[in-house]
Amino acid sequence: xxxxxxxxxxxxxxxxxxxxxxxxxxxxxxxxxxxxxxxxxxxxxxxxxxxxxxxxxxxxxxxxxxxxxxxxxxxxxxxxxxxxxxxxxxxxxxxxxxxxxxxxxxxxxxxxxxxxxxxxxxxxxxxxxxxxxxxxxxxxxxxxxxxxxxxxxxxxxxxxxxxxxxxxxxxxxxxxxxxxxxxxxxxxxxxxxxxxxxxxxxxxxxxxxxxxxxxxxxxxxxxxxxxxxxxxxxxxxxxxxxxxxxxxxxxxxxxxxxxxxxxxxxxxxxxxxx
Amino acid sequence: xxxxxxxxxxxxxxxxxxxxxxxxxxxxxxxxxxxxxxxxxxxxxxxxxxxxxxxxxxxxxxxxxxxxxxxxxxxxxxxxxxxxxxxxxxxxxxxxxxxxxxxxxxxxxxxxxxxxxxxxxxxxxxxxxxxxxxxxxxxxxxxxx
Numbered sequence: 001x002x003x004x005x006x007x008x009x010x011x012x013x014x015x016x017x018x019x020x021x022x023x024x025x026x027x028x029x030x031x032x033x034x035x036x037x038x039x040x041x042x043x044x045x046x047x048x049x050x051x052x053x054x055x056x057x058x059x060x061x062x063x064x065x066x067x068x069x070x071x072x073x074x075x076x077x078x079x080x081x082x083x084x085x086x087x088x089x090x091x092x093x094x095x096x097x098x099x100x101x102x103x104x105x106x107x108x109x110x111x112x113x114x115x116x117x118x119x120x121x122x123x124x125x126x127x128x129x130x131x132x133x134x135x136x137x138x139x140x141x142x143x144x145x146x147x148x149x150x151x152x153x154x155x156x157x158x159x160x161x162x163x164x165x166x167x168x169x170x171x172x173x174x175x176x177x178x179x180x181x182x183x184x185x186x187x188x189x190x191x192x193x194x195x196x197x198x199x200x201x202x203x204x205x206x207x208x209x210x211x212x213x214x215x216x217x218x219x220x221x222x223x224x225x226x227x228x229x230x231x232x233x234x235x236x237x238x239x240x241x242x243x244x245x246x247x248x249x250x251x252x253x254x255x256x257x258x259x260x261x262x263x264x265x266x267x268x269x270x271x272x273x274x
Numbered sequence: 275x276x277x278x279x280x281x282x283x284x285x286x287x288x289x290x291x292x293x294x295x296x297x298x299x300x301x302x303x304x305x306x307x308x309x310x311x312x313x314x315x316x317x318x319x320x321x322x323x324x325x326x327x328x329x330x331x332x333x334x335x336x337x338x339x340x341x342x343x344x345x346x347x348x349x350x351x352x353x354x355x356x357x358x359x360x361x362x363x364x365x366x367x368x369x370x371x372x373x374x375x376x377x378x379x380x381x382x383x384x385x386x387x388x389x390x391x392x393x394x395x396x397x398x399x400x401x402x403x404x405x406x407x408x409x410x411x412x413x414x415x416x417x418x419x
Binding site: 019020022050080114116119161165166167208209 | 331379380382385399400401403404407413
């Protein structure tokens, strides 16, 4: 239903997007930042180039063995410099029953470098303010806080004709976080409430200017005593149908979540941009 | 290590650290040929001029431009860049763009037009990307001059 609504919206408003080159706004990650699926990149979302605005709506879905995550939100960018996003995440506990919800407000600033045009990679800094909406369960399993801020630095660069004549995008992100399972299980714990530095990275090959395939890795902390948390990985294909619409499909491995091991499954994201 | 080997080593290190290797002009005419040689470049530039003409955002930058001369110089420049048998006789990118107040959005539009025309001409994707690799670094000499 949400897909249909997004699709209709995209088709009904095929107005000009901004000037940026197709695909250079990336997709939208599950926390609302422009990036891949699970990693924020240094790119600014949408197609707003200098002195232009861009707005977008997105919906991401992850379905693994015992859980599913549905996120939806809106975002805006200006001048290929500022990015603001509002995201609601709903994490369904398919096997246990019930769900957890969290809101994420993200802000990203493009500091230096140009993804396509400079030798220096594009560098951006971002924050994600996260607020849990039903904290009883995270609290019961030992999380300390129901809200917190993640900070990250990201570097992204496209290397032309790098792999079999195709363009290659490399991204590295360094995040400081106290979030348990990205915040869905709250923040910090009573035994360990310090920020941790986490490394995240993505690599994607643009088979054509509109079609990319890639891999991602996201290091995760492991602060809650009740259950191990493991690093996340995915492989994905992203189709930038035009500047108004993109579709990402993937396969994710989220490791162990709340005692359930080998959580693997699909990733599907849709985005409409103006 | 002898003194003679040092410059080679320095060059190699520079190459590795700055990835200067990939930025150097083509030493063969492979790209020139993949772009369709002289006829292909003429078609490419003509296609680009048509795209520019229809782009309200950037066309005003060309209102005082001598289009036949611009066309000839751009073909010449692309020919030289891609390893063809030409010598570019125009001004440097910095000289020819200073004072035009070309924005990043203008530059992005031009790149999009170039990509559109290359795709329309069915130029091999590797050659498309190699040409973009040669043109992308000109951004700093063109934008906000």
